[in-house]
Structures are given as C-alpha cells and as structure tokens.
Amino acid sequence: MFSRVPESDDLPRLLDAAEALTGLDLNRLTSNAMLSDLTDTRVAQPLLYLCDWAWGRALIDVGLEPVALAGHSLGELAALAVAEVYSVEAGLELVCARSKMMAEATESVPGTMAAVLGLDLQAATSALADLSDVWVANDNAPGQVVISGTVDGVARARPALEAAGARRVLALDVSGPFHTPLMKTAALEFSVLLNAAEFRTARFPVIQNTRPTPATDADVIREALKAQMAGVVRWTESMTQMRSYDPVTLIEAGPGSVLSGLARKVDKITAVSVEHVQLETIVEEVMR
Secondary structure: OOOOOOOOOHHHHHHHHHHHHHOOOHHHHOOOOOHHHHOOHHHHHHHHHHHHHHHHHHHHHOOOOOOOEEOOOOHHHHHHHHOOOOOHHHHHHHHHHHHHHHHHHHHHOOOEEEEEEOOOHHHHHHHOOOOOOEEEEEEEEOOEEEEEEOHHHHHHHHHHHHHOOOOEEEEEOOOOOOOOHHHHHHHHHHHHHHHHOOOOOOOOOEEOOOOOOOEOOHHHHHHHHHHHOOOOEOHHHHHHHHHOOOOOEEEEOOOOOHHHHHHHHHHOOEEEEOOOOOHHHHHHHHHO
16 A cells, blocks of 8 residues: 555654554554455555545645645545645544544444446436435446445345346445445544534645535535535546546546546546556646
8 A cells, every 4th residue: 555655754653643543553554464454444544544645745745736636535534634624643633533433333333335337326326216224325437336335235236236237236345334324423423523623724625525516615624524424425526526627637646546547437537646657757747
C-alpha cells in the first residue's frame, strides 16, 4: 500500500500517531501485511487515509492546484484534509475513530458487499426492491454498482440481480455491510465527533459522496459527512460533476487505478493514476 507513496517528513510521525490511536502495529503493516490484515477496517482506513493525503499534498506541492476534489468512501475524509477543511492530524483522529466504530458495528451485525457488473443504479435498485437486508451501497459507474448488507441478504440478491441482467456478481473482501442502514448506529456515534470537530471553509471545492455538488462551506460539508457512513456513495454523479469542469484531467491520488478507470466510464473523462504514471509525467500532461 505504501510502495509508491511520495517522500514526506510527516508520514513517519503520522504513522506513529495512527499506531497510538489504534493500538495496532501499522508501521510493520505498511511493508509486511497479509491480505487478511488489510481487510480489517481498523487497519485499512488509517493507512489509506495517509496514503491518499500524502499523494494529494504532493500534487499540490508541485504546482497542480485542483479545481475540485472528491474521495470515494474513506477517500472523502482524505480529500477534506487535502482541502484543509481540517488538519491532517485532526482527520487522522476522525478516521481512526470511524474505523473503530465501523468495526464494532460489524461485530454485532456481520455483513459483506458485492460488485454488480452490467446493471445501472435504477435496474439494481429495482431488482432488490422485494428483498430485505441488502441495499445498493455504491453507484460507481454506468454498468457497475456495489451492493451491501447481511451475508444472507447479499447471497439472496445474487439470483435476483442475475435475472435482471447482471453479467457478474463478485464478492468483495470486506468485513461489513458498509454504506447501508445497518451502519446507522455507528453513523450517529460518529456524528457526535463531527459536531465537536473544527471544520473550516474548504480551500478547494469538495464533491462529497452523499451530496455530489461542489461545496466549500464548513457546515454543509460537515452535514454531508454525517450521512456518508450509512448512505450511498453517489460516485457516478460525483464524476459527472467533475466533467463539468471542462477541460479537466482527473488524477487518482492513492493506491491502485480503479477510480480513474471508473471515471473514464462515466463520461470519457481524461483520467490518470499516480499508481501507474510517474509524477513528472502527470505534471507534463496536465500543464501541456
């Protein structure tokens, strides 16, 4: 996960802080983790947050000022840190608390998620209408949504989705029913922390998961973030909003290239990933 993170004097200090907040050996896991370690949301969330933030800051530091920011699920909290809505340290405290609350919620209500290929949001929602304990959690791109719920609920959804025309229903290696009403108790608990946290006017507009229109107002951003843990990630709409900044090159600042691939499916957005392209190449392409 940290194999291509840009050098930063802050990261060792922040990793130590994350270890203190979580009680987990995160320094070791950055270079020596099994997949089972990273499916623990208490591990994955702080590491992803720091990785996303480090890349976002690196891009700004070389002169690439964004016209807008967005982050998918946990990535939204990193985007808000990059936009200076709160400090990276304050965001890390929120992320570690969020991961703990979500992990505790999954202990009482175990669940899972699955990617559905070949159906759009409306078709998938209709296919699930008569089923219980399963919901559309992510609207990722045309022809790709993610469902979430109890293990039994997601299993029951598969034949209904296939009957509706889904090409594949792929189980995801996650530990809970994220972005569903089953996370409501954890979301309410997290809202208490958000109410107490200092939020500032965003330096750059942020397009949030549950409110996919650009926002800079601190109170608007806070309220949208409260709804995120139990709400749908409206990523297709978020990318459509990004497309309105024309011309635009979307830069995926974090591990992997899934989101840049999804963005290209939404509206043929020009998108690149720091995972696959050198920073210097990105700068040359965007500045051209």
